[in-house]
Amino acid sequence: xxxxxxxxxxxxxxxxxxxxxxxxxxxxxxxxxxxxxxxxxxxxxxxxxxxxxxxxxxxxxxxxxxxxxxxxxxxxxxxxxxxxxxxxxxxxxxxxxxxxxxxxxxxxxxxxxxxxxxxxxxxxxxxxxxxxxxxxxxxxxxxxxxxxxxxxxxxxxxxxxxxxxxxxxxxxxxxxxxxxxxxxxxxxxxxxxxxxxxxxxxxxxxxxxxxxxxxxxxxxxxxxxxxxxxxxxxxxxxxxxxxxxxxxxxxxxxxxxxxxxxxxxxxxxxxxxxxxxxxxxxxxxxxxxxxxxxxxxxxxxxxxxxxxxxxxxxxxxxxxxxxxxxxxxxxxxxxxx
Amino acid sequence: xxxxxxxxxxxxxxxxxxxxxxxxxxxxxxxxxxxxxxxxxxxxxxxxxxxxxxxxxxxxxxxxxxxxxxxxxxxxxxxxxxxxxxxxxxxxxxxxxxxxxxxxxxxxxxxxxxxxxxxxxxxxxxxxxxxxxxxxxxxxxxxxxxxxxxxxxxxxxxxxxxxxxxxxxxxxxxxxxxxxxxxxxxxxxxxxxxxxxxxxxxxxxxxxxxxxxxxxxxxxxxxxxxxxxxxxxxxxxxxxxxxxxxxxxxxxxxxxxxxxxxxxxxxxxxxxxxxxxxxxxxxxxxxxxxxxxxxxxxxxxxxxxxxxxxxxxxxxxxxxxxxxxxxxxxxxxxxxx
DNA sequence: TCTCCCATTGCAAAGCTTTGCGGAACAGAA
DNA sequence: TTCTGTTCCGCAAAGCTTTGCAATGGGAGA
Numbered sequence: 001x002x003x004x005x006x007x008x009x010x011x012x013x014x015x016x017x018x019x020x021x022x023x024x025x026x027x028x029x030x031x032x033x034x035x036x037x038x039x040x041x042x043x044x045x046x047x048x049x050x051x052x053x054x055x056x057x058x059x060x061x062x063x064x065x066x067x068x069x070x071x072x073x074x075x076x077x078x079x080x081x082x083x084x085x086x087x088x089x090x091x092x093x094x095x096x097x098x099x100x101x102x103x104x105x106x107x108x109x110x111x112x113x114x115x116x117x118x119x120x121x122x123x124x125x126x127x128x129x130x131x132x133x134x135x136x137x138x139x140x141x142x143x144x145x146x147x148x149x150x151x152x153x154x155x156x157x158x159x160x161x162x163x164x165x166x167x168x169x170x171x172x173x174x175x176x177x178x179x180x181x182x183x184x185x186x187x188x189x190x191x192x193x194x195x196x197x198x199x200x201x202x203x204x205x206x207x208x209x210x211x212x213x214x215x216x217x218x219x220x221x222x223x224x225x226x227x228x229x230x231x232x233x234x235x236x237x238x239x240x241x242x243x244x245x246x247x248x249x250x251x252x253x254x255x256x257x258x259x260x261x262x263x264x265x266x267x268x269x270x271x272x273x274x275x276x277x278x279x280x281x282x283x284x285x286x287x288x289x290x291x292x293x294x295x296x297x298x299x300x301x302x303x304x305x306x307x308x309x310x311x312x313x314x315x316x317x318x319x320x321x322x323x324x325x326x327x328x329x330x331x332x333x334x335x336x337x
Numbered sequence: 338x339x340x341x342x343x344x345x346x347x348x349x350x351x352x353x354x355x356x357x358x359x360x361x362x363x364x365x366x367x368x369x370x371x372x373x374x375x376x377x378x379x380x381x382x383x384x385x386x387x388x389x390x391x392x393x394x395x396x397x398x399x400x401x402x403x404x405x406x407x408x409x410x411x412x413x414x415x416x417x418x419x420x421x422x423x424x425x426x427x428x429x430x431x432x433x434x435x436x437x438x439x440x441x442x443x444x445x446x447x448x449x450x451x452x453x454x455x456x457x458x459x460x461x462x463x464x465x466x467x468x469x470x471x472x473x474x475x476x477x478x479x480x481x482x483x484x485x486x487x488x489x490x491x492x493x494x495x496x497x498x499x500x501x502x503x504x505x506x507x508x509x510x511x512x513x514x515x516x517x518x519x520x521x522x523x524x525x526x527x528x529x530x531x532x533x534x535x536x537x538x539x540x541x542x543x544x545x546x547x548x549x550x551x552x553x554x555x556x557x558x559x560x561x562x563x564x565x566x567x568x569x570x571x572x573x574x575x576x577x578x579x580x581x582x583x584x585x586x587x588x589x590x591x592x593x594x595x596x597x598x599x600x601x602x603x604x605x606x607x608x609x610x611x612x613x614x615x616x617x618x619x620x621x622x623x624x625x626x627x628x629x630x631x632x633x634x635x636x637x638x639x640x641x642x643x644x645x646x647x648x649x650x651x652x653x654x655x656x657x658x659x660x661x662x663x664x665x666x667x668x669x670x671x672x673x674x
Numbered sequence: 675t676c677t678c679c680c681a682t683t684g685c686a687a688a689g690c691t692t693t694g695c696g697g698a699a700c701a702g703a704a
Numbered sequence: 705t706t707c708t709g710t711t712c713c714g715c716a717a718a719g720c721t722t723t724g725c726a727a728t729g730g731g732a733g734a
Contacts (some may be wrong), residue, residue, distance in 0.1 A: 005456065007720055019685045023722060031682065050454050054400065055720030057391040058689045073420040076411055083410040095455055096422065097402075098435050117387050118432055119342065258621045261626070273496065286593045287602070288625030342689060355714045360692060368712060392690030497711045677734085685726075696715080704707080 006049050015043065025264040049159055055118070064094045066309060067115030067123040071103045071152075075252070076280045077127070077298055077309050081150065084302020085124060089300070092310060094121075096235050102126040104223075107137045122146030122313065124305050129225055132193040146312040148304045152194050153321075156243055160308040161321040162301050167292045170203030171210065173248050178211040179337050182246035182274045186219040188230060188258070190250040197222065200250065223254065230257045238265070246274035246334070252283055255289060259287065259333070274334040289332035297324050343386050354378065394456070401431045401645060403454030404460040408440045408489075412589070413617045414635055415463065418487065421639020422461060429647060431458075438465040439560075446473045459483030459650065461642050463490060466562055469530040483649040487642045489531050490658075496559045497645040498658040499638050503533055506631045507540030508547065509665040510585050510613050513629070515548040517673050520581035523556040523574050525567060525595070527587040534559065537587065557579055560591065567594045577600070583611035583671070589620055596624065596670070611671040626669035634661050 012019045017036070024042035025032045026049075032040075043049075057063045066089055070078040082098065088098050097120055101108035108128045113136075115123060120147055126136075134154050140147050141158050148175040149155075170187075177185050187204050191199040201220065208215050216277050218240055225231040230249070234257075237244055249255040255277030262269055269289055278282065279293040304322055312318050339388070349356045354373070362369045362377035362388075369377075380386075386530060394400045403426055407415040416472075426433050427445055438445035445465045451629065459482055462474075471491050477484050477652040478495050486492075486500040507524075514522050524541050538557065539674040547550050555577055571594075572668055574581055586592040592614030605613050606626055614621070616630040641659055649655050 003342065009720075019721080020685075020723075021683055024683090027722095029723095033682065036682085041464065044666070052395075052720050053454065053456055054391050054394040055689090056722085058389070058395060058719095058723055061689075074416045076413070079411045082435075086410065088438065095434050095451075097432050100420065114427070114432075117390065119390055119503075130575065223391055237487065260623060283620075283623070286597060286620070286624060322402045346690075356691080357715080358692075358713055361713085364692095366693095370712065373712085389690050392719090393692085395689095398719075613700055675734100677732100679730105679732085681728105681730090683714095683726105685724105689720105692718090694715105694717095696713105696727090698713080699711085700711080703706090703725080704705100 005052065006047055007052060008049075010046065010181035011049060012050075015040065020060055030041070034086050038311075050307070062121050063119050065097050065118065065120045066094055066306075067099060067111075067118070067120035068096045069099045069101055069108060069111045069125045070114070070127060071101055071128050073100045076282060077252070077296060080280070080298035081126075081160045081302040081305070084299040085306045086302075089305045090305035092306075098260065101131075103128045103130060104128040105133070110303065112136045112140070116145075117148060120150075122278070122309060124148045124150065124309055126150050127152040129194060130190055132191075132235075133299045140251040144316050146171040146309060148301075148305050148309045148312060150301055154195070156319065156321050158319050160312050160319055162200075162267060162300070162308060163195070163323055164296060164326050165323050166205065167203035167326070168276070169326045170200045170248075172326075173294065174207030174211055174213075175202065175249075176273055176328055176334065177246045177331060178213065178275070180274060180334060182248075183213060184216070184219065184242060184244045185248070186221070186244035188233055188247065188249040188254050189220065189222045189230065190220055190225050197250065216242075217327055218242075223250075225251060225253060227253060229256045230329065231261060232256055234261045246276075248276040248278075250278060252277060252279045255279065255291070255293075256283070256287065259291070270334050270336055274336070276328075283327070284331065292331045292334040294326045295329050296326060300324060312326075342389065344389060348377065348380055348384065348386060352377065364674055374497070375461055376664060377640070380573040381444050384598060393400045395479045399458050400453065402434050402457045403643075403645055404434045404448075404457035404500050405456070406436045406438055407467050408438055408463060409442050409639055410435070410437050413619060414589070414633060417617070417635035418463075418639035418642070421636040422643045423639075425643035429643075433461075435652060439466075440465045440467060442467040442470070449473045449477070451546045453482075454547060459485075459646060460667075461487065462644055464489035464531070466528055466531060483653075485640055485642050485649060489533055489604060491532070491634060493656065493658050495656050497649050497656055497665045499641045499661065500532070500536075500658065501633060501638070501661050501663050503536035504540035504543065506615070506663045506665070507537045507585075509663070510631065511541065511544030511550070512612070513665055513667060513671065514611060515550065515586075516584045517611060517671060518606075519671075520550060521553070521556060521579060521581045522550070522583045523558070523581035525584065525586040525591050526557065526559045527562050529559055534587065545652045548655060549572045553579075560587075562590060562596045564590060566596060567591045571595055581610065583613075585613040586616075587615060589614060589616045592616065592628070592630075593620070593624070596628070607669065607671050607673055611673070613665075613671050621666070621668065624670075629668045629671040631663045632666050633663060639659060 008022050010219045022040050025037045085097050099111035102213045105128055148160045153161040221233045223233055247258055259275055267273050277291050277293040284291040284293045345356045345359045351357045359377055362374040423433050436448035439447055442465055456673055485497045490498040558570045584595055596612055604610050614628050614630040621628040621630045
């Protein structure tokens with residue numbers, strides 16, 4: 001059992017004054033004499049007194065904790081965003097309570113419930129890939145519990161959101177492929193109910209159009225974002241009468257699986273087939289060939305999400321959607337020299 | 338402002354009974370009549386009553402929160418361990434409060450202090466690479482606040498620890514290199530005050546000895562685990578009159594930097610130089626050539642750490658050190674066919 | 675010397691839950 | 705009818721902090 005923490009009562013009895021006097025002295029209340037204030041603050045410093053957040057929480061009806069739910073904890077994309085949230089939250093004296101949905105809607109619902117039990121002041125969430133119903137979030141909105149979504153979002157009329165410009169990102173990819181003379185561009189997307197899938201498909205179509213390339217439905221595929229399914233799709237794509245000469249995918253997992261399989265089959269990247277991903281710097285630069293990819297401003301997504309969270313706390317009606325721009329970083333995997 | 342949560346008082350007034358009766362009914366206290374118990378529990382279920390953890394915490398002097406401090410949040414090694422801790426903690430009804438030391442002792446000290454302010458019931462920590470003084474942890478021990486270390490540990494006479502068998506891991510590497518006819522094996526280690534560095538150096542020496550290879554001090558280097566310094570060391574090593582024909586490094590960052598630089602210089606891996614790392618599956622299998630590496634049982638480290646934490650809670654004197662075994666997974670980067 | 679006022683400080687309630695103990699009500703027995 | 709004994713239930717305190725209001729004491733003015 002941890003030794004009992006020091007309380008106001010302890011300080012008060014040591015100085016033979018009342019608890020309320022100590023409390024006021026510590027916050028420089030004008031009612032308390034200068035002399036006594038000094039004495040109290042000195043003792044508090046020596047004894048290293050820290051107000052009990054439980055008592056404060058009970059009184060103020062707040063915990064200064066933000067619940068954060070992400071699809072998983074181990075992907076760099078999320079951990080980097082979490083790091084950003086944590087940093088900003090800390091600067092405002094808030095802690096984050098972390099929960100993972102493991103990409104499952106059921107676990108996401110459970111996490112919302114758990115965080116609620118822990119009495120977090122609000123939540124910052126990235127939807128699981130399965131999430132296609134939002135009752136659990138509607139409930140939060142109804143109860144006026146501050147909520148912010150990032151990357152994979154919903155209910156954006158009621159909830160502040162931080163997203164990247166998905167359509168633009170894909171347009172950049174298509175433009176780049178086109179400049180490099182790739183003409184049959186395949187896109188392995190994600191579940192259709194996710195905004196990141198939908199918006200990127202929009203970009204795929206408008207990008208093709210812009211480049212004067214015609215849309216071939218065989219080259220637009222959706223997957224569950226897992227390695228296995230991506231492999232199957234690769235197989236399909238390469239069996240096509242007119243197989244793709246360029247591929248891009250919705251995330252790290254998919255695109256590295258694609259690269260691994262292409263290498264296994266002996267297809268040369270980028271000569272025979274170009275590859276582009278949505279990946280992070282670390283992975284992209286250490287792969288061979290180095291991977292051309294859309295860089296997410298992950299840290300910024302985290303920090304921005306936290307910022308919006310505090311705005312939402314102050315203004316319950318606040319529901320802006322912030323769109324962050326991405327940059328296509330061209331590396332070896334998509335440049336035919 | 339979030340709508341006020343429901344309290345016992347609300348239930349009590351709705352049923353026109355006292356708060357204490359509601360409280361007892363909810364936990365099936367025999368004093369309360371069967372009938373009334375049923376009615377109370379029914380209402381609580383309908384209203385979705387959840388006990389206020391702040392009030393409980395105040396009463397029981399516990400928060401059911403575990404502080405977790407890691408050197409960084411974005412490295413797969415740590416996020417995977419965190420995931421393990423989170424999973425086990427959740428199964429016991431505990432939350433984790435996450436803090437990052439950013440590999441800085443100063444920030445580590447600050448994190449300890451912050452978590453203490455948040456009144457966590459205890460902490461699970463991996464030391465920052467800078468940490469060579471332990472006063473902040475001695476304080477926790479003195480105050481009997483449960484503490485567990487993993488991977489990078491100290492004070493193991495007082496604190497339960499979870500580590501991998503570092504000496505054995507390196508011996509496996511040396512043995513493997515030797516079997517593959519590599520004879521000049523360089524080791525880029527980490528700061529000497531860290532147990533992982535010290536124990537791996539021990540393994541380096543005993544491994545060389547076991548294989549009948551002679552120790553060349555020029556080939557044993559320490560670095561700060563950052564890319565830049567690793568690069569400088571690579572430069573030194575390759576300038577040696579007798580440069581290494583095999584290299585292994587203390588972590589992902591170092592070894593991928595090494596590989597990148599070797600490739601840049603046109604040295605063939607594994608033909609001209611063998612490479613082995615302490616890495617995780619994802620990175621190791623997606624690199625080219627695929628990286629031979631020591632696999633950390635990361636999830637198990639996390640789960641085990643959490644387990645020890647609960648043991649420590651029950652028994653303040655508990656201070657076992659659990660040593661987990663690692664496995665060398667041989668891939669392309671160190672096999673000369 | 676008495677009254678009033680200001681400067682200081684203390685009391686108590688609220689926020690929520692648990693739990694020891696006292697109390698009320700009712701039934702059965704004497 | 706009265707006493708004993710259950711059976712059920714409520715009071716109140718503890719855990720810690722903040723804050724409106726009451727209270728105390730001393731000094732100043734009349």
